[in-house]
Amino acid sequence: MNKNxxxxxxxxxxxxxxxVVDKNCIIRHYYTAYPDLVNLRQDEPLNRSLFEIxxxxxxxxxxxxxALETGESFINYEQTYINYKGDAxxxxxxxxxxxxxxxxxxxxxxxxxxDAHVTERRLSFDISLISALTKSYNTSDQSLEDIVxxxxxxxxxxxxxxxxxxxxxxVLVYGKTGTGxxxxxxxxxxxxxxxxxxxxxxxxxxxxxxxxxxxxxGTTKGSYTGAKDTPGLFELAxxxxxxxxxxxxxxxTAQAKLLRVLEDNCIRxxxxxxxxxxxxxxxxxxxxxxxxxxxxxxxREDIFYRLCVLRYDIPELYRRKGDxxxxxxxxxxxxxxxxxxxxxxxxxEVQDIFLAYNxxxxxxxxxxxxxxxxxxxxxxxxxxxxxxxxxxxxxxVDTMHAEDVRGLPLHEMLAxxxxxxxxxxxxxxxGSLTKTAAELQVSKQNxxxxxxxxxxx
Numbered sequence: 001m002n003k004n005x006x007x008x009x010x011x012x013x014x015x016x017x018x019x020v021v022d023k024n025c026i027i028r029h030y031y032t033a034y035p036d037l038v039n040l041r042q043d044e045p046l047n048r049s050l051f052e053i054x055x056x057x058x059x060x061x062x063x064x065x066x067a068l069e070t071g072e073s074f075i076n077y078e079q080t081y082i083n084y085k086g087d088a089x090x091x092x093x094x095x096x097x098x099x100x101x102x103x104x105x106x107x108x109x110x111x112x113x114x115d116a117h118v119t120e121r122r123l124s125f126d127i128s129l130i131s132a133l134t135k136s137y138n139t140s141d142q143s144l145e146d147i148v149x150x151x152x153x154x155x156x157x158x159x160x161x162x163x164x165x166x167x168x169x170x171v172l173v174y175g176k177t178g179t180g181x182x183x184x185x186x187x188x189x190x191x192x193x194x195x196x197x198x199x200x201x202x203x204x205x206x207x208x209x210x211x212x213x214x215x216x217x218g219t220t221k222g223s224y225t226g227a228k229d230t231p232g233l234f235e236l237a238x239x240x241x242x243x244x245x246x247x248x249x250x251x252x253t254a255q256a257k258l259l260r261v262l263e264d265n266c267i268r269x270x271x272x273x274x275x276x277x278x279x280x281x282x283x284x285x286x287x288x289x290x291x292x293x294x295x296x297x298x299x300r301e302d303i304f305y306r307l308c309v310l311r312y313d314i315p316e317l318y319r320r321k322g323d324x325x326x327x328x329x330x331x332x333x334x335x336x337x338x339x340x341x342x343x344x345x346x347x348x349e350v351q352d353i354f355l356a357y358n359x360x361x362x363x364x365x366x367x368x369x370x371x372x373x374x375x376x377x378x379x380x381x382x383x384x385x386x387x388x389x390x391x392x393x394x395x396x397v398d399t400m401h402a403e404d405v406r407g408l409p410l411h412e413m414l415a416x417x418x419x420x421x422x423x424x425x426x427x428x429x430x431g432s433l434t435k436t437a438a439e440l441q442v443s444k445q446n447x448x449x450x451x452x453x454x455x456x457x
Contacts (some may be wrong), residue, residue, distance in 0.1 A: 001391075016091075017111035017298045023104065025050040037113065067107045069094040089113065103338075138385040147183060148330045151320035157184065157312050164310055165191045169285040170262065170306040174290050175314030178364030181285045184312055185243050185299060194281060197240030200233050203250035213254050214270050219228075223271020234267045238278045238316040247284040248298045258282075262306040282307065293413055317359040317366065324354055327363060332382075339374055347383045357395050385428055392424050419454045420449070426456065
């Protein structure tokens with residue numbers, strides 16, 4: 001953490017304050033450009049609680065706490081607080097979670113004070129700075145060993161990553177949402193000879209197109225009102241790797257500039273006359289079929305060919321169902337450790353449900369469902385009752401669709417679906433009419449009538 005924090009200090013000219021808070025709200029790093037203004041020395045807040053330094057702050061009102069709890073960023077959040085010296089402070093703040101292995105372990109808090117010294121330039125540049133800071137701060141230790149699989153296609157992907165470890169060729173990773181694109185990207189990086197060099201990540205869909213170019217290529221003082229000499233992500237990643245996620249969301253004008261980097265390793269800051277050489281390997285990812293993106297003019301054809309030197313297509317989970325039992329066991333151990341539980345196994349019924357379900361959200365959905373089951377469970381075995389209701393409902397629909405219902409009138413199709421839902425809820429609630437009616441949000445009389453009508457026992 002210290003090494004990354006020192007790298008970030010190169011950019012603190014653009015904020016008035018920067019603080020790193022761990023998951024327990026303990027301040028681990030602190031910087032302020034105006035110690036007299038905030039009545040705090042640089043070392044005063046270190047290893048002390050956020051609520052001790054700001055005693056009037058309530059957890060439910062804290063954007064930092066919300067970032068810790070939700071894993072979401074809070075950008076340009078206007079905040080008024082009282083510091084522990086009793087002075088009121090108004091600020092423009094941004095909090096971005098720090099994640100390791102996908103888990104939130106802390107938050108980076110950046111502040112610009114709304115005081116006489118604050119200029120419009122500094123307030124407007126905040127988003128660009130946040131991107132540059134946080135993408136270099138959030139790293140991952142994920143490697144090939146974290147790719148849990150016995151699927152033939154996934155094994156071939158792992159072998160290809162090993163075989164091309166010495167290559168500096170650009171990479172394109174394609175996979176539907178939740179298939180594990182970032183896991184593959186992290187494994188590629190950790191295996192490559194650039195593993196100890198800068199590794200910066202940027203989601204192209206999360207930043208407004210008007211800011212993306214300045215974030216990628218940097219800015220020159222005077223190029224627009226309030227602009228300063230600022231490095232872009234390509235300069236920060238020089239000698240290492242830049243991961244561009246959802247590149248199909250990037251504007252075509254920005255893609256044209258990206259092509260120049262791919263062709264001759266040159267970048268030009270916005271407003272600059274001179275070019276600068278960079279040595280950056282690009283790994284790009286898309287969640288839509290790449291060829292279709294080219295046809296629909298979402299990805300330039302020349303960009304596509306440049307990135308496809310090494311390509312990895314990640315199969316959806318329904319195509320690798322043999323991995324589901326392995327992933328179930330992996331996540332069981334993971335959440336036992338995380339939540340300090342001793343869940344020993346899944347019931348056979350849960351295993352059947354997980355193998356029958358099509359997992360449209362892929363591995364991410366499976367992981368989230370198992371986490372939900374852990375929260376619902378109070379025994380040593382995960383059972384059907386611990387599984388979110390939507391899984392069982394969707395599975396019931398899939399089961400009905402698997403039957404030959406073609407040619408049946410609509411009312412009969414709906415009746416079959418209603419039977420499946422009532423039977424499932426009745427079984428899940430242990431045969432209790434009252435609980436089943438409450439879950440389905442119908443009266444007990446109406447439920448009893450339907451159960452008699454459909455001969456449900």
